[in-house]
Amino acid sequence: MPTMNLTPASTSDYRRLAEKRLPRNLFDYIDGGAYNETTLRANVEDFDRLHMRQRVMHDVSNIDTSTVLLDETLSMPLALAPIGLAGMMSRRAEVQAVRAAEKAGIPFCLSTVSICSLEEVAAAASKPFWFQLYMMRDRGYVTGLLERAKAAGCKTLVFTVDLAVVGARYRDVRNGMAGNLGALSKLRASLEYPTHPKWAFDVGIKGKPHTFGNLADFVPSAKSIVDFKAWVDAQFDPSCTWKDIEWLRSIWDGNLIIKGVLSTEDAKAAVAAGADGIVISNHGGRQLDGVSSTINITSKIRDAIDVIGDGNKTTIIMDGGVRSGQDIVKAVASGAQSVMIGRPWIWALAARGEAGLDALLRTLKAEMNVSMALTGVTATADITGKVLDID
Numbered sequence: 001m002p003t004m005n006l007t008p009a010s011t012s013d014y015r016r017l018a019e020k021r022l023p024r025n026l027f028d029y030i031d032g033g034a035y036n037e038t039t040l041r042a043n044v045e046d047f048d049r050l051h052m053r054q055r056v057m058h059d060v061s062n063i064d065t066s067t068v069l070l071d072e073t074l075s076m077p078l079a080l081a082p083i084g085l086a087g088m089m090s091r092r093a094e095v096q097a098v099r100a101a102e103k104a105g106i107p108f109c110l111s112t113v114s115i116c117s118l119e120e121v122a123a124a125a126s127k128p129f130w131f132q133l134y135m136m137r138d139r140g141y142v143t144g145l146l147e148r149a150k151a152a153g154c155k156t157l158v159f160t161v162d163l164a165v166v167g168a169r170y171r172d173v174r175n176g177m178a179g180n181l182g183a184l185s186k187l188r189a190s191l192e193y194p195t196h197p198k199w200a201f202d203v204g205i206k207g208k209p210h211t212f213g214n215l216a217d218f219v220p221s222a223k224s225i226v227d228f229k230a231w232v233d234a235q236f237d238p239s240c241t242w243k244d245i246e247w248l249r250s251i252w253d254g255n256l257i258i259k260g261v262l263s264t265e266d267a268k269a270a271v272a273a274g275a276d277g278i279v280i281s282n283h284g285g286r287q288l289d290g291v292s293s294t295i296n297i298t299s300k301i302r303d304a305i306d307v308i309g310d311g312n313k314t315t316i317i318m319d320g321g322v323r324s325g326q327d328i329v330k331a332v333a334s335g336a337q338s339v340m341i342g343r344p345w346i347w348a349l350a351a352r353g354e355a356g357l358d359a360l361l362r363t364l365k366a367e368m369n370v371s372m373a374l375t376g377v378t379a380t381a382d383i384t385g386k387v388l389d390i391d
């Protein structure tokens, strides 16, 4: 176990630092998954089980990790996934994240339920960032939000479809984060502040206001994060179907990416509904525990989309369990054009702020570089199934 005074070298180092820095309920909120967390573990373990093929004696003196995704050139096939409540983990975290992503040459995706609003993030950004949408019962709210996203310069909408109902996260229930804060949990939560003084100063005092930035106008009665969360949970629309994509298309003319696809049938349905791309995702193991890991299903979904002849038109992104540059290479070799990371970026920000996230993104790129060199490929486009050691 590394001593935490040392420079963090890996995502798991940032995780341990975040655990020390954050109040227990907040650390558990980002770290935990649904029910027994089987899928959460599988997301990571199935990456570990997938082996690469070491190749030697190739000229690997020039490696190019860059790629083109949705007409944008990225320094590597990576984006920062939408994370709700990020601004509770580090001061105005979404603003720090968009800046770090721009420096690293990758996209940042802002959550509907972010602490910083679209406008606050846009003011810190110098180019378009992505916006993530949940379908709410109040379609007027959705329309208004998309108008704001357009005005903020967003060109890519990531529409999350795996939250028709909310999966139980036992850690959140135990900590009172599921909107069930009893007197005892309240007392315990208040004791977390003096015992986590760095977080209390950085976020608790300097990081205000603690509202859901994009919702403040819609839910003027909300006084606390718990009030906002209760409103959002009641607003998720379980009646949403592929037909609603037509309506979304009528009010959004930018890129439309469907996030939360985990079966070949749904991947094909997303293409048929007119999506520009999909994110293969199980919400980081936070929704239905017991479903497949995402890396396990990626190549099957890639094959299904290729079979319907849409391989070059549909953008395939995956997320869940990506913890290193090696994992990025494994995901691309399995058929994803890019990955997204969720927990790793918020661990890095919680642990060391923007400088921490800058360093993590440099690390991931360096790891990807080494993985390419030692599997004998020099360009992202050459990362194919041949890089994997599977028969």
Ligand SMILES: Cc1cc2nc3c(=O)[nH]c(=O)nc-3n(C[C@H](O)[C@H](O)[C@H](O)COP(=O)(O)O)c2cc1C
Pocket (backbone or CB within 6 Å): 029, 030, 031, 043, 081, 082, 083, 084, 111, 112, 113, 132, 160, 259, 281, 282, 283, 284, 285, 286, 319, 320, 321, 322, 340, 341, 342, 343, 344
């Ligand atoms: C704390 C937390 C909050 C999240 N909030 C959102 C959200 O607001 N919208 C969304 O589409 N996905 C959300 N996700 C899912 C992530 O976008 C992403 O799919 C997942 O974190 C990827 O798995 P990883 O954490 O193993 O990288 C959240 C995930 C976590 C861990």
